Amino acid sequence: MFEQLGLIGCGMMGGSFALAMKRAGLVKRVVGYSKSPSTTEQARRMGVIDVEAPSALLAVSGADIVLLAVPVAATEATFKAIRHLVTSSMLIMDVGSTKRDVVEASRRVLRDHVGSFVPAHPIAGKELSGVEHADADLYHGKQVILTPIEKTQTGHLKRAQTLWEALGCHVQQMSPDSHDAAFAAVSHLPHVLAFALMNAIGNQPHGKDFLGLGGPGFRDFTRIAASDPKVWRDILLSNRVELVEQAKMFQRSLLNMLQLAEEGNGEKLEEMIALASQARAQWHMGRKK
């Protein structure tokens, strides 16, 4: 389907994409670039990429598909680095967890070629980073959100959809704004809550002892707290408006429950818990409603 993938960012997300594309026979050759030369070299040694490119620009040269798998905050700089070789027949995608900022960066930098860019967010990840954790199965069975804008070429949008589906993903389209609000709610805020809980416990005199008592519930609840600090710093900063909005609604819900507990209002408290419990019991990953 594609001749050459230009992969910018050969970490866990980008590396997994390259491996999945190769295994599915969707690409003949992968030319990769990472900021750190040792990562690029390791990616080549692992067979994640075929050729090491000495710069982001040269990774794009000759590619008919380009994937940016860099921290969201590095997106604009990456667009700048490659724009001189971007053509309108090249499909460019990213894998960023926020979309409004990425779309704005693409408008500012790619200008006439912005139609080549199909903003993408595969809902997949691990709390582990680095090419050594690249995994051809990472995206299989997962959802991918595409957030096209008016100038996006329909041909590229279709090819992007076909490609992700061929990798076993469920694809849906949303506006960049709806995307960012939704992911502030179901991903970014939960990460902040998990980070904040770890720190709140860790800062107590007996915090270490307390942590030793955490059971399976604690293990699962805090799993995302082990996520990569740089990646999450960028996500929280770039989606801060929606994050704070979601945090406000969360705070109201939290304070309400705490107040019911303090007042000893068991009936109302049980009602609140039952609402949450039913909603969660009915929830299934990747299924609406």
Add this chain to the structure above:
Amino acid sequence: MFEQLGLIGCGMMGGSFALAMKRAGLVKRVVGYSKSPSTTEQARRMGVIDVEAPSALLAVSGADIVLLAVPVAATEATFKAIRHLVTSSMLIMDVGSTKRDVVEASRRVLRDHVGSFVPAHPIAGKELSGVEHADADLYHGKQVILTPIEKTQTGHLKRAQTLWEALGCHVQQMSPDSHDAAFAAVSHLPHVLAFALMNAIGNQPHGKDFLGLGGPGFRDFTRIAASDPKVWRDILLSNRVELVEQAKMFQRSLLNMLQLAEEGNGEKLEEMIALASQARAQWHMGRKK
């Protein structure tokens, strides 16, 4: 080791205990009682108990070991129901997630026989309740906290420790107060956070759509939100003082992170995330640092 277990509450927790005791050959006969006769009957049909008792009192009659596996709020009433048949040679335990209130109830009701009671909290559970989810492996490999008081008989304490260890558990002792503070931090507050998040999202106009986008991180983070409403109402009410204390520290930690995001202070924000991330990466269930 024991002749007859009097099981009061034949649900998931109590049923799992009976199954584990039988499989380990630690008890010859289990006499069970549940508030709902259909549960007791189902427990007998499933082989969880051998004999149905028509009352809590009669479940205790002739037992050398008694397990209370009832919601924490029902502990005092259960003690009252059985106290006329409690003897000083009988080992009585509970499995409640809070300990100060249980200990106080035992003091008030059991009086001279309070020394027979060894308050126990096995750190095991599922978000599923009911005897149909009873599982002989539930406690294996898990931690069990015993919170003896001054009047607890050392003989009973030792037998309790030996018993749980024979079921494959790691046993440690704490004061009831330390126990409640620790579990407010690593269990009760996380549950409230998960409940509050589900409700905060569910109450939004597009909440249902947002929930459909939750990925593996959301799945794990909210798993405990599906917990039993009555059980958790009782836990939150009975440990409200420590819960509110932990919630205050959590709020400070959360507001701090949100403010750093709003101010665009990436450096400090990354520092906070890195602290949490390191702490979580180094954490292993059941292991003290």
